[in-house]
Amino acid sequence: MEAASLQAVVVTGASAGIGEEFARQLAVAGHHLVLVARRLDRLEALAGELQSRHGIQVVCIASDLARADAAEQLVATLRQKQVQVTGLVNNAGFGDRGSVESLALQRQLDMIQVNVTSLVDLTWRLLPGLKNVANSFVINVASTAAFQAGPNMAVYYASKAFVLSFSEALHEELKGDGVAVSALCPGATDSEFASEANMTDTLLFKAGTMTTEAVVRKALAGRRNAIVIPGFKNLLLVWLGKLSPRLVTRRLAGMLQA
Ligand SMILES: NC(=O)c1ccc[n+]([C@@H]2O[C@H](COP(=O)([O-])OP(=O)(O)OC[C@H]3O[C@@H](n4cnc5c(N)ncnc54)[C@H](OP(=O)(O)O)[C@@H]3O)[C@@H](O)[C@H]2O)c1
Numbered sequence: 350m351e352a353a354s355l356q357a358v359v360v361t362g363a364s365a366g367i368g369e370e371f372a373r374q375l376a377v378a379g380h381h382l383v384l385v386a387r388r389l390d391r392l393e394a395l396a397g398e399l400q401s402r403h404g405i406q407v408v409c410i411a412s413d414l415a416r417a418d419a420a421e422q423l424v425a426t427l428r429q430k431q432v433q434v435t436g437l438v439n440n441a442g443f444g445d446r447g448s449v450e451s452l453a454l455q456r457q458l459d460m461i462q463v464n465v466t467s468l469v470d471l472t473w474r475l476l477p478g479l480k481n482v483a484n485s486f487v488i489n490v491a492s493t494a495a496f497q498a499g500p501n502m503a504v505y506y507a508s509k510a511f512v513l514s515f516s517e518a519l520h521e522e523l524k525g526d527g528v529a530v531s532a533l534c535p536g537a538t539d540s541e542f543a544s545e546a547n548m549t550d551t552l553l554f555k556a557g558t559m560t561t562e563a564v565v566r567k568a569l570a571g572r573r574n575a576i577v578i579p580g581f582k583n584l585l586l587v588w589l590g591k592l593s594p595r596l597v598t599r600r601l602a603g604m605l606q607a
Pocket residue numbers: 361362363364365366367368385386387388389412413414415440441442443444463490491492493534535536537538539540541542543545
């Protein structure tokens with residue numbers, strides 16, 4: 350194996366919201382970083398700030414994870430820049446409110462590509478390297494949406510159910526290999542997500558949001574756990590959901606984002 354010049358944690362979707370906060374808290378902990386998103390200007394501004402504040406090295410890579418070859422290209426760039434990946438935060442993702450019929454097909458297929466396919470692709474490509482590093486980790490950002498079907502956001506909820514199931518299984522598969530795999534399941538969180546998903550006026554977001562700071566603090570502290578649900582309210586809702594018939598939980602989810 351060629352010598353790596355930089356050991357770093359990869360954070361996808363680091364140009365805003367939860368991903369940006371992951372970058373900030375990982376930088377405080379002294380990790381070098383690879384920041385990935387489409388908006389390179391934002392990544393570079395964040396990188397400049399984190400480098401000067403924390404003395405870490407940051408590589409920025411512009412990538413559209415809705416492209417089928419994005420993960421392959423990203424890993425090729427990491428190899429070219431001689432980065433050894435010590436952790437992976439698969440955070441990039443988006444949702445959209447509306448019925449399956451009313452939303453553009455391409456938007457929903459892109460959602461599956463970003464939220465699901467690129468996440469699996471990147472994980473698969475980086476796993477062999479992660480197994481060579483002590484205390485390496487993968488954090489996949491799912492959602493409390495993962496625990497029930499979501500009428501009016503069907504593809505988004507289904508994509509997060511996939512992320513949760515995939516991450517739990519991978520957590521078990523890699524137990525003996527020293528790679529901690531965790532599914533982070535936030536509820537409504539203050540970021541650009543709600544406006545991107547046309548959800549700012551929904552009951553779900555009006556009922557209150559968590560800060561990205563609190564969500565990421567829980568995620569990093571709990572990264573050895575298979576599932577992390579930040580916030581007491583979110584935990585309670587998930588557990589109440591488990592005690593209820595699926596007919597009830599899916600109708601409730603539909604009401605919260607009508
Ligand atoms: N906020 C919530 O209420 C909430 C709740 C549960 C789960 N989540 C999940 O948390 C994750 C982060 O969301 P957030 O709340 O931080 O939302 P956000 O503020 O909108 O940030 C989303 C991030 O994903 C990136 N992204 C979106 N599409 C991309 C693409 N095609 N290629 C590359 N990067 C892309 C965006 O970067 P560019 O636009 O620069 O590409 C941005 O950095 C998502 O997986 C979301 O589903 C959010």
